[in-house]
Amino acid sequence: MHPENRLTADVADALRRLDALPPGARRREAADALLDRVRGRDVHDELWVRMHVIDAGHGLPQRVADLEHVTWMLDRVEAAEADDAERLAVLWRAKCALDTMLATPACGLDAVEQLADRAERLATAAGLSTRSIALVRARCAGERGDAAAADLLLAAAAALPVDALADCPTCEAREVALVRVRSDRGRGVADLRRAVDAPRACHQEPRMSFGLLHALAARGGDEALARWASRRGRPAVLAWFDRGEDAPAAAAGHVVGLALRGRRRAAGRRALVLAGHPTFSGHDLEAYLLSSAVACALHRAPGSPGARPLPEAVEDLRRTAAARAHALAEAFDARSGTRHRRDELAELLAPPA
Numbered sequence: 001m002h003p004e005n006r007l008t009a010d011v012a013d014a015l016r017r018l019d020a021l022p023p024g025a026r027r028r029e030a031a032d033a034l035l036d037r038v039r040g041r042d043v044h045d046e047l048w049v050r051m052h053v054i055d056a057g058h059g060l061p062q063r064v065a066d067l068e069h070v071t072w073m074l075d076r077v078e079a080a081e082a083d084d085a086e087r088l089a090v091l092w093r094a095k096c097a098l099d100t101m102l103a104t105p106a107c108g109l110d111a112v113e114q115l116a117d118r119a120e121r122l123a124t125a126a127g128l129s130t131r132s133i134a135l136v137r138a139r140c141a142g143e144r145g146d147a148a149a150a151d152l153l154l155a156a157a158a159a160l161p162v163d164a165l166a167d168c169p170t171c172e173a174r175e176v177a178l179v180r181v182r183s184d185r186g187r188g189v190a191d192l193r194r195a196v197d198a199p200r201a202c203h204q205e206p207r208m209s210f211g212l213l214h215a216l217a218a219r220g221g222d223e224a225l226a227r228w229a230s231r232r233g234r235p236a237v238l239a240w241f242d243r244g245e246d247a248p249a250a251a252a253g254h255v256v257g258l259a260l261r262g263r264r265r266a267a268g269r270r271a272l273v274l275a276g277h278p279t280f281s282g283h284d285l286e287a288y289l290l291s292s293a294v295a296c297a298l299h300r301a302p303g304s305p306g307a308r309p310l311p312e313a314v315e316d317l318r319r320t321a322a323a324r325a326h327a328l329a330e331a332f333d334a335r336s337g338t339r340h341r342r343d344e345l346a347e348l349l350a351p352p353a
C-alpha cells in the first residue's frame with residue numbers, strides 16, 4: 001500500500017512485515033512500536049507508519065485516539081509535504097475519522113464539522129470531489145434533528161461528482177436513508193429498500209442495510225418487508241454468527257427484527273452470541289446497537305417479564321445490556337440536543353404485546 005521509493009529501506013521492510021500480520025491488537029502494538037522509532041525523522045516514513053497504525057485494527061480509524069494521527073497527517077498535507085497519492089490516502093482516512101467522531105458521543109458535533117471544513121478545504125485544493133464530506137454535514141444536521149437543513153445538505157451532496165474520495169454507492173445510499181429515517185421513517189425505509197439494490201457493494205454491504213431494514217420494517221409493523229429483508233440478509237448474518245465476521249451491527253439489526261416480529265426464541269439465542277462479541281465493549285455506536293439489540297431480544301425472550309423468570313445469568317446480561325444502552329442513548333442525545341436515541345430505545349424495550 002506504500003510507494004517503496006518514498007520510504008527508507010528499513011521502514012519499507014518493517015511495513016512489509018506489519019502488512020503480513022492479521023489485523024488486530026498485535027498488529028496495532030507492532031505499528032505503535034514502529035511509530036515510536038520513526039517519529040520526527042523522515043516525513044514520508046512517519047506518514048505511512050501512522051497510516052499503518054490507523055489501519056492496524058479493521059482498516060478504518062475506529063479509535064478516537066487515532067484522531068491525533070489524522071490531524072498530524074492533515075498538517076503535512078496542508079504544508080504541501082505530501083505527494084498526490086499520500087494526499088488521497090490521508091483524506092480518505094480523514095473521512096473515516098469523521099465517521100468515528102459521529103459514532104462517538106464524546107466528540108462534539110461542532111468538532112466534527114470543524115474537521116469536515118478542514119478536509120473539505122484540502123480536498124478542494126487537491127481537485128477532489130467533496131461529495132462524501134458534504135454527506136457528513138448532512139448527517140450532522142440529521143443528528144441535531146434539523147430535518148430541513150439535512151434535506152438541503154443531502155441534495156447538495158448528491159449534486160457533487162463521484163470520484164476516488166467518494167463512498168461506495170450502497171454505503172452512501174444507506175447513510176442517506178439513515179439521515180432521512182429520523183424525520184420520516186417511511187421515506188427512510190423506502191430509501192434503505194433502494195440502498196440494498198444499489199449497483200455495487202463493499203465488504204460490509206449489502207448485509208448492513210439488510211440488517212437495518214429488517215429492524216426498521218419490524219419497528220414499523222411491515223411484516224412482509226421485514227420478512228423479505230430477513231430472508232435476503234440471512235446468508236450473511238448466518239456467516240456472522242458462525243464465523244464472527246465484522247459488521248456486528250448488521251447482526252444486531254436482525255436480532256431486533258426477529259425479536260419485534262415475535263421470533264423470540266431465535267432472537268434470544270442470537271442475542272446471547274451478540275453479547276459475547278468483543279466490540280460489545282468498543283466503538284460507542286456499535287456498542288449502542290449491540291446492547292440495545294441484546295436488551296430488546298432478552299426483554300422479549302421466552303421467560304422474560306410476565307412469564308417464567310429468565311435464568312439468573314441471562315437476566316444479568318439483559319440488565320447489563322439495558323443499562324449500557326440507556327447510558328449510551330443518553331450520551332448521544334446529550335450531544336445532539338434531541339430525544340432520538342432515547343425514544344428509539346423506549347420503542348425497543350416497550351412491554352411486549
Ligand SMILES: [Zn+2]
Nearest residue numbers: 168171202205
Ligand atoms: Zn460500501
